[in-house]
Amino acid sequence: MRLEYFLLVAAALFCIGIYGLVTSRNVIRVLMSIELMLNAVNLNLMAFSNYLDPVGINGQVFAVFVISIAAAEAAVGLAIVLSIYRNRDTIDMEQFNLLKW
Amino acid sequence: MTLAQGVQLVTLALLAAMMLGSALAVVLLDNIVYSAFLLGGVFISMAGMYILLNAGFVAAAQVLVYVGAVNVLILFGIMLVNKRQALQPIARAWLGQLVTGGVCAGLFALLTLSVVNTSWDISSDTPVGEGAIAEIGKHFFSDYLLPFELASVLLLIALIGAIVLARREFIPDVSPGEPESDTLQLPERPRELVSTADLRES
Numbered sequence: 358m359r360l361e362y363f364l365l366v367a368a369a370l371f372c373i374g375i376y377g378l379v380t381s382r383n384v385i386r387v388l389m390s391i392e393l394m395l396n397a398v399n400l401n402l403m404a405f406s407n408y409l410d411p412v413g414i415n416g417q418v419f420a421v422f423v424i425s426i427a428a429a430e431a432a433v434g435l436a437i438v439l440s441i442y443r444n445r446d447t448i449d450m451e452q453f454n455l456l457k458w
Numbered sequence: 459m460t461l462a463q464g465v466q467l468v469t470l471a472l473l474a475a476m477m478l479g480s481a482l483a484v485v486l487l488d489n490i491v492y493s494a495f496l497l498g499g500v501f502i503s504m505a506g507m508y509i510l511l512n513a514g515f516v517a518a519a520q521v522l523v524y525v526g527a528v529n530v531l532i533l534f535g536i537m538l539v540n541k542r543q544a545l546q547p548i549a550r551a552w553l554g555q556l557v558t559g560g561v562c563a564g565l566f567a568l569l570t571l572s573v574v575n576t577s578w579d580i581s582s583d584t585p586v587g588e589g590a591i592a593e594i595g596k597h598f599f600s601d602y603l604l605p606f607e608l609a610s611v612l613l614l615i616a617l618i619g620a621i622v623l624a625r626r627e628f629i630p631d632v633s634p635g636e637p638e639s640d641t642l643q644l645p646e647r648p649r650e651l652v653s654t655a656d657l658r659e660s
Contacts, residue, residue: 360578363507366474368569370481370500372562377485379558382545385490385536389497392528393481396504399520407511409578411585418597420516424523425609429616431528435535436623442539443626449545 363404371397382450384438388431395427470510477503490536498529512585515594 370393377390399420406416441455442448480499487493501524508517586593598606 360580361573362470362474363511364573365570366477366507368566368573369478371569372566373478373481373485375565376558376562380555381485383490385532385539386485386493388535389484389493389532392497392524392532393484393500396500396524400504400507403508403511403513403516407513407585408580411512411581411583414513414586414590414593415597417513417516417590418594418602420513421519421594422602422605422609424516424519425613428523428527429613431531432620433616433623435531436620438535439538439624442541446541447543448539448541449543451546451548 360404360408363400367397367400367404370394370400384441384448384450384453387450388434388438391434392427392431395423395430399423466510470507473503473506473510477507491533494529494533494536497532498525501525501529512587513590514588515591 374390374394374397377393378387381387381390402416402420402423404416406414406420410416438448441453445452445455447453477500480496480503483496484493484500487496501520504524505517505520508514508520
């Protein structure tokens with residue numbers, strides 16, 4: 358059991374999340390990719406908390422904060438998606454150009 | 459508290475394989491409903507990793523918040539914006555995917571290099587383990603008190619904001635003559651019947 362294994366898994370998950378965030382065209386899938394990236398960051402925090410700071414466990418406290426903020430982000434993100442879908446009648450990321458030009 | 463090292467290693471390998479496979483499927487599968495359910499698999503294997511890292515409370519919070527709330531919320535979102543729509547193909551989409559894949563692979567290689575080359579200052583103390591809940595509680599009410607309270611305010615703001623954003627702008631007015639129907643029609647749904655077989659995004 359070494360710290361590096363967890364960090365490598367978290368790095369792989371983060372890269373998968375970035376790939377999905379950039380390439381997917383469905384809005385819901387973009388939200389899911391953001392959740393993947395947040396989970397990767399959480400895994401990093403927890404691994405550091407267990408291996409570098411096993412008594413103080415500040416990392417676990419941070420992970421709890423990240424989890425609560427991710428929940429709020431998911432709620433607001435889905436509300437925005439619903440609102441845009443109602444106005445534009447599409448779920449294609451390429452057609453959301455409200456703030457682009 | 460501590461399992462044998464070999465058991466831990468095998469568990470970690472299984473959880474990592476399950477998590478990365480599910481994550482790849484979330485990103486790559488065509489059917490978005492499969493993606494949403496596999497996202498639950500990612501969250502559950504993440505909770506297993508937290509248990510391996512001696513953090514039972516955060517694992518429970520992960521299952522409750524992510525699997526119980528966020529995943530269900532995403533499934534509801536999929537059901538609400540379920541539109542059968544053929545996405546218009548954009549020119550040279552494969553090029554963008556190739557470049558993104560290259561950038562992600564490069565980022566992963568960079569992170570791997572830095573993780574392997576850093577000499578970590580591994581602490582030799584035994585982890586608090588089951589006492590983590592009490593320790594987290596002490597942190598919440600002493601040195602992290604302000605962020606804790608701010609998180610509650612943030613959750614309230616998110617609640618109100620989500621309601622305001624997702625609320626319907628107009629209420630379909632009913633003329634006094636016609637009888638009021640019992641079924642409420644959601645304007646989000648397409649008017650035709652939705653068949654479950656055809657949920658794929660394009």
